[in-house]
Amino acid sequence: MARDATEQLNQPETTTSFSSPAFPPPPASSPALGCRPMANTYKIKIAARLRPPIPGELVDDGVQVEHRDDGTSSISVPNPRDLTQVFKFPFTSCYDPAAGQEEIFENDVRPLIDIVYNGVTVTVFAYGVTSSGKTHTMQGSRSEPGIIPRAVEALFDRQSGLRRYRSELAVSYMEIYKDEVYDLLVNRDNAPKLPVRENDRGQVFVANLSAIPIDSMAEFERIYSQASKNRSVASTNLNRASSRSHAILTVTVTLTDPTENKTLSGKLNLVDLAGSENNKMTGNDPSRMAESSAINKSLSTLGQVVHALNKGHSRIPYRNSKLTRLLQDALGGSSVGLLICNLAPGTKFRQDTLNTLNFAVHTKNVENKPVVNEKDNKPIPKPHFAAPPPPPPKLVAAVLPLPSSSSHGGRPSLVSVPPSRSSSSSSSSSSRVPRPSVGGFGMSSRLSQLMQPPPPPQAKTYTLTDKEIDERIARAVEAEVARRLAEHAIERAREEEVRREEEVALRLAEELAKRDVKRKGKAPVPQHESLPSGTLTPLMRREEDVSGDEFKKRLEELEQKFEHSSREVQMVDVLSPVSRKRTGRAYVSLARTHSEKGNLQLALELYRKAETYVPDNIKLKERIIEIEWAVKNGRALEPSPKRPKKSKSRKTKDSKHSSQTSITSEESARPSLKGESTHTSLHDAHATVGDPSTSSRQEVAVFSGSFSGLLPLSPPKPARSASPSLPLSPTRATRPTSASATSTPTSHCPKTAASLAATNASELKEKENVRLDLTSDAEDDEGLVHVGSPPKRAIDEMQGDVRETPPRHKKAAKVAPVDETDAGDGPWEQWQPFELGKRR
Numbered sequence: 001m002a003r004d005a006t007e008q009l010n011q012p013e014t015t016t017s018f019s020s021p022a023f024p025p026p027p028a029s030s031p032a033l034g035c036r037p038m039a040n041t042y043k044i045k046i047a048a049r050l051r052p053p054i055p056g057e058l059v060d061d062g063v064q065v066e067h068r069d070d071g072t073s074s075i076s077v078p079n080p081r082d083l084t085q086v087f088k089f090p091f092t093s094c095y096d097p098a099a100g101q102e103e104i105f106e107n108d109v110r111p112l113i114d115i116v117y118n119g120v121t122v123t124v125f126a127y128g129v130t131s132s133g134k135t136h137t138m139q140g141s142r143s144e145p146g147i148i149p150r151a152v153e154a155l156f157d158r159q160s161g162l163r164r165y166r167s168e169l170a171v172s173y174m175e176i177y178k179d180e181v182y183d184l185l186v187n188r189d190n191a192p193k194l195p196v197r198e199n200d201r202g203q204v205f206v207a208n209l210s211a212i213p214i215d216s217m218a219e220f221e222r223i224y225s226q227a228s229k230n231r232s233v234a235s236t237n238l239n240r241a242s243s244r245s246h247a248i249l250t251v252t253v254t255l256t257d258p259t260e261n262k263t264l265s266g267k268l269n270l271v272d273l274a275g276s277e278n279n280k281m282t283g284n285d286p287s288r289m290a291e292s293s294a295i296n297k298s299l300s301t302l303g304q305v306v307h308a309l310n311k312g313h314s315r316i317p318y319r320n321s322k323l324t325r326l327l328q329d330a331l332g333g334s335s336v337g338l339l340i341c342n343l344a345p346g347t348k349f350r351q352d353t354l355n356t357l358n359f360a361v362h363t364k365n366v367e368n369k370p371v372v373n374e375k376d377n378k379p380i381p382k383p384h385f386a387a388p389p390p391p392p393p394k395l396v397a398a399v400l401p402l403p404s405s406s407s408h409g410g411r412p413s414l415v416s417v418p419p420s421r422s423s424s425s426s427s428s429s430s431s432r433v434p435r436p437s438v439g440g441f442g443m444s445s446r447l448s449q450l451m452q453p454p455p456p457p458q459a460k461t462y463t464l465t466d467k468e469i470d471e472r473i474a475r476a477v478e479a480e481v482a483r484r485l486a487e488h489a490i491e492r493a494r495e496e497e498v499r500r501e502e503e504v505a506l507r508l509a510e511e512l513a514k515r516d517v518k519r520k521g522k523a524p525v526p527q528h529e530s531l532p533s534g535t536l537t538p539l540m541r542r543e544e545d546v547s548g549d550e551f552k553k554r555l556e557e558l559e560q561k562f563e564h565s566s567r568e569v570q571m572v573d574v575l576s577p578v579s580r581k582r583t584g585r586a587y588v589s590l591a592r593t594h595s596e597k598g599n600l601q602l603a604l605e606l607y608r609k610a611e612t613y614v615p616d617n618i619k620l621k622e623r624i625i626e627i628e629w630a631v632k633n634g635r636a637l638e639p640s641p642k643r644p645k646k647s648k649s650r651k652t653k654d655s656k657h658s659s660q661t662s663i664t665s666e667e668s669a670r671p672s673l674k675g676e677s678t679h680t681s682l683h684d685a686h687a688t689v690g691d692p693s694t695s696s697r698q699e700v701a702v703f704s705g706s707f708s709g710l711l712p713l714s715p716p717k718p719a720r721s722a723s724p725s726l727p728l729s730p731t732r733a734t735r736p737t738s739a740s741a742t743s744t745p746t747s748h749c750p751k752t753a754a755s756l757a758a759t760n761a762s763e764l765k766e767k768e769n770v771r772l773d774l775t776s777d778a779e780d781d782e783g784l785v786h787v788g789s790p791p792k793r794a795i796d797e798m799q800g801d802v803r804e805t806p807p808r809h810k811k812a813a814k815v816a817p818v819d820e821t822d823a824g825d826g827p828w829e830q831w832q833p834f835e836l837g838k839r840r
């Protein structure tokens with residue numbers, strides 16, 4: 001029988017910080033009831049898995065897994081912009097194409113089973129581009145069962161070892177399809193959209209999601225195979241059974257200790273994310289495009305959440321998508337996390353692979369604080385005196401310190417209580433002791449007041465008449481209504497202020513653009529060949545001295561105002577995307593001025609400020625890293641790398657100049673890449689050059705740390721940019737960076753006056769409608785790293801190795817078709833359940 005999974009979440013439950021990062025398994029005779037808080041943090045563990053080529057795919061060594069003798073392993077990917085460089089990503093677990101399902105499960109997932117039996121929530125999620133093998137890893141096939149069936153089987157194995165304790169397993173399964181949540185355990189045709197809610201302990205849950213108790217593996221298989229058929233799957237050019245939704249399977253383990261009267265509740269969330277998609281490669285039709293857009297958007301939000309956690313932002317944008325809301329606990333929350341990065345082989349996926357690994361590098365710095373979910377089932381102590389039970393409505397409890405014998409026992413509440421909370425409050429009549437509310441307006445605190453033993457002598461004083469009680473209730477209601485109205489008024493005033501400030505910021509940015517246009521109209525842009533190589537050329541070169549200060553002052557005022565009006569509401573959080581972009585642009589403009597004046601420290605601060613408004617702008621990140629390096633080493637700012645406009649000459653130039661390429665470092669001067677081996681500490685990255693194993697190749701190893709400038713964190717931008725009429729689209733978002741932030745390419749392309757003149761305010765406005773990059777194409781030329789518009793070569797690279805890329809109009813035909821006859825194993829729904837204990 002299905003029961004509502006929210007039931008459990010709404011029960012009062014204590015959560016205590018989990019003590020041991022090692023999570024020792026509890027002895028069979030004594031489950032983890034003794035586990036006590038010690039507030040340890042626990043970083044998300046990363047495993048990377050490279051799948052083998054599937055039939056029809058070109059085989060090359062675009063991505064490689066390296067295992068070293070000391071037991072460490074890493075993934076190597078050549079830099080798409082400079083093939084002589086290799087990026088290395090070391091992770092605790094790296095699996096090559098030969099690795100089997102069992103190996104991954106035994107190494108990385110089985111140890112988590114005991115953690116679940118400690119009453120902790122564990123989340124395992126598979127992340128990667130479409131067709132990289134996420135579903136294969138999580139679900140698997142009949143002959144190669146994946147993590148999901150193996151984990152459930154391991155949970156049953158573990159359960160059978162328990163003697164003294166009662167334990168129950170229940171399963172829920174949902175999908176997030178186009179940012180709506182559906183229950184996969186109910187028939188697809190009748191499945192309603194389910195709301196995502198938060199209970200009074202801040203736990204996010206899906207209301208009305210079924211949770212089916214399971215007693216055996218066979219029962220689970222029956223349910224799971226049926227539910228898998230409900231999942232949204234479709235065929236694309238890259239995957240004949242591509243998941244169109246994120247799927248989250250949750251197994252809840254409830255352990256009850258009858259003697260102690262306590263319950264531990266551990267959870268295992270197994271998440272098969274949908275893969276980020278490049279619509280050019282997938283050949284999506286309009287309906288697939290809409291799905292793809294939703295997928296990319298939610299994954300982009302996931303990237304933003306990880307980015308914000310890494311940067312220690314005060315506001316983490318969990319609420320921007322259902323996916324991140326539901327994964328909130330796994331990302332910077334109270335669960336233990338394992339991220340499996342699935343990688344597809346070959347140069348065709350190289351940029352996607354780099355994006356995935358970049359996401360992993362960011363994620364491995366995210367810290368969680370696991371907690372043990374423990375419930376005390378002791379019966380609620382009853383008041384000594386013979387009085388009718390306390391009236392349920394919370395206002396009555398709030399007004400009357402103690403129930404009077406003459407009080408109206410069943411008086412209905414005058415203030416409506418949301419259903420989820422009602423069900424929570426109704427637990428007061430159950431055997432569970434409500435957890436004291438943490439300073440909220442929760443029912444629990446009221447109930448705990450009621451639970452206080454009455455002071456005996458004063459008991460006589462509670463002889464209120466009905467009229468007095470009514471009066472008190474009326475007063476309380478009035479007070480409560482007034483409080484809420486005041487809250488709303490404040491909220492409205494705040495929104496109004498935000499709106500006004502947004503308008504001001506908008507006007508500022510518009511003014512900036514107008515001046516720029518005006519200036520260009522009056523004075524022709526100087527020949528850039530005459531500029532010192534690499535000097536940033538600001539849009540407002542001549543007027544910056546004055547306007548720069550003005551704008552800076554204005555922007556600072558704005559920010560101060562926001563800081564004062566509310567600590568929690570940051571300006572960046574409340575501006576619209578367009579305003580954010582404009583504000584960011586204003587900061588960049590100022591920063592350029594100061595950078596040109598040689599005031600790098602101030603320029604750096606301004607660039608960083610700009611970054612808070614446009615956190616995904618890669619060129620900006622690169623610029624920050626360059627200036628950081630220059631400031632740290634007391635050097636003048638080195639020339640910004642330029643790309644030649646003609647793609648055909650690029651490769652020659654790249655290779656020609658590669659020997660002069662240098663890698664940035666905060667602590668050391670830029671090392672030459674010729675035959676040296678230098679460790680750098682720029683965001684914990686280091687560069688190793690001349691590794692004998694790679695002979696002539698340069699290697700850039702990327703360790704933990706913010707690593708913010710190297711590669712785009714977010715997956716391709718979705719939606720509107722995916723429209724065929726908007727050619728800018730997802731390619732821009734995944735455009736490869738110049739020889740990356742850790743290196744300084746040396747090919748230069750002088751900017752032309754024509755490229756600058758191409759930009760005007762109206763163009764800018766148009767472009768704003770289709771993308772949110774900080775700068776326009778011409779501004780690219782003008783400002784930071786890339787030169788040339790459109791970046792055709794970069795687009796080509798993103799589609800695959802330029803060597804393999806045909807002319808663009810033929811690209812679709814060049815995408816390796818997936819062999820429809822690829823027999824493999826059938827998907828899960830075609831399985832015959834395998835027997836408990838039987839593994840391949």
Ligand SMILES: Nc1ncnc2c1ncn2[C@@H]1O[C@H](COP(=O)(O)OP(=O)(O)OP(=O)(O)O)[C@@H](O)[C@H]1O
Nearest residue numbers: 051052130131132133134135136239242243274275
């Ligand atoms: N390790 C592996 N060994 C053998 N085949 C694999 C492996 N990983 C993936 N595959 C095969 O590659 C194809 C794509 O895999 P899968 O459907 O799991 O990708 P996905 O990342 O879930 O894609 P999507 O995001 O589009 O759903 C499937 O045919 C699958 O059987």
